[in-house]
Amino acid sequence: MIRDIPNKMRRSRLETEETRKRILSTASRMFLEKGLAAVGTREVMAGAGLTPGGFYRHFESKEQLIAEANRTAFDRLYAKLESETAGKPPVKAVERIVSLYLSQSRRAETPYLCPLAGLGSDLGHSDLHVREVAVEGYMRIVQLIADRLTLVPKAEARKIAGGIMSTMVGAVTLAGIAEERGAARSILNDALSLIKYRLAELKKKRG
């Protein structure tokens, strides 16, 4: 993982850009797994194969790192949900999104993807810029879902997508608390049932 570039070298612009992306990717993963307060700038830099001081060549502060790492996470999540639903019929696409979203967990095979689910309350206590990034990410994903609910008018699709999003965020958050207990599974199942109930009604309308 750590590249074998000799130390104390100035890097080319390309390498600098790659380093920055590596820090963001590392930070994004660590924040989602452990929470914002529990991950320090040293730990992120070490994870990216660097020493503490270099951090401030790329970011002004930890807050800025948090904001950008979350943007990175939202980008990755959005791209995944988009590619996994490409070409699928409307309701099936949404069901796929819900299935993917609800499978986020602390387990290594299905790591957290969405800052809203992995860091929800942390984000609520963060500064304005971090919250803006989070709200923007929320809006984008709600829109992605709404765009796949083509059976109903756009305004209604957006409302339904918003409701689904709240349910998914709550379920993943709660399952994260109840992990390693049977409770986690039933929390996710109950949330899935509620969402499917609403989607079933849409199918009925069409049919």
Place this chain on the structure above:
Amino acid sequence: MIRDIPNKMRRSRLETEETRKRILSTASRMFLEKGLAAVGTREVMAGAGLTPGGFYRHFESKEQLIAEANRTAFDRLYAKLESETAGKPPVKAVERIVSLYLSQSRRAETPYLCPLAGLGSDLGHSDLHVREVAVEGYMRIVQLIADRLTLVPKAEARKIAGGIMSTMVGAVTLAGIAEERGAARSILNDALSLIKYRLAELKKKRG
């Protein structure tokens, strides 16, 4: 708020018990408002009119305080939801619970009541004991809701209550991020719509 007991006095057992309750009540409020990491033991003690050192006469560690403060918050929430729905018909009672739950916010008039909503992801990153208290609190509230869905079999009522709980927790968490933006209101409205949609079906069945 601070009682005028002279300093450096040993307190009677009654006073000691009152002090402990005051610390828990203060901590509970502060944690819900600011998050677990952002509130220190000093700040809690000062809020309760005490000095830092006294903390360890009542609690073994900050983790223990967190666990007990959350239990206190769940007790208060449960009591409120119970008293506010006493004597109400089934679906109306659940609608009342949903309305109360969704009105939690950072505003002083409607402070956070539920650790799951105010501290969700923080709890997921806490130690086992804290998570156990949270899961227990979750279970109690789900059961409270299920007990008010008498129109359907108990197992189904529990599933529906679980789904509603995820939706509410997610919505309040997201609204907390989007605060001071129009988004917060629409997040809560969309969640309410999804829940009402499910409850409407129950009423239909009965009628």
Place this chain on the structure above:
DNA sequence: TGTACATCAGTGAACGCGCGTTCACTGATGTAC
């Protein structure tokens, strides 16, 4: 009921640690001529 003493709630200073951040330094990169 009165006296002597151990208990322990609360004080406030101090400890040690980890954190975000700063800084002097290094030396290849990129640029100016």
Place this chain on the structure above:
DNA sequence: TGTACATCAGTGAACGCGCGTTCACTGATGTAC
């Protein structure tokens, strides 16, 4: 194209702060007789 120099990515030690926690101390409470 070649040379001289400013730039700046990365290093690793250090700073300062706030945190959780500890501790010697105080003196009223509660208890033993």
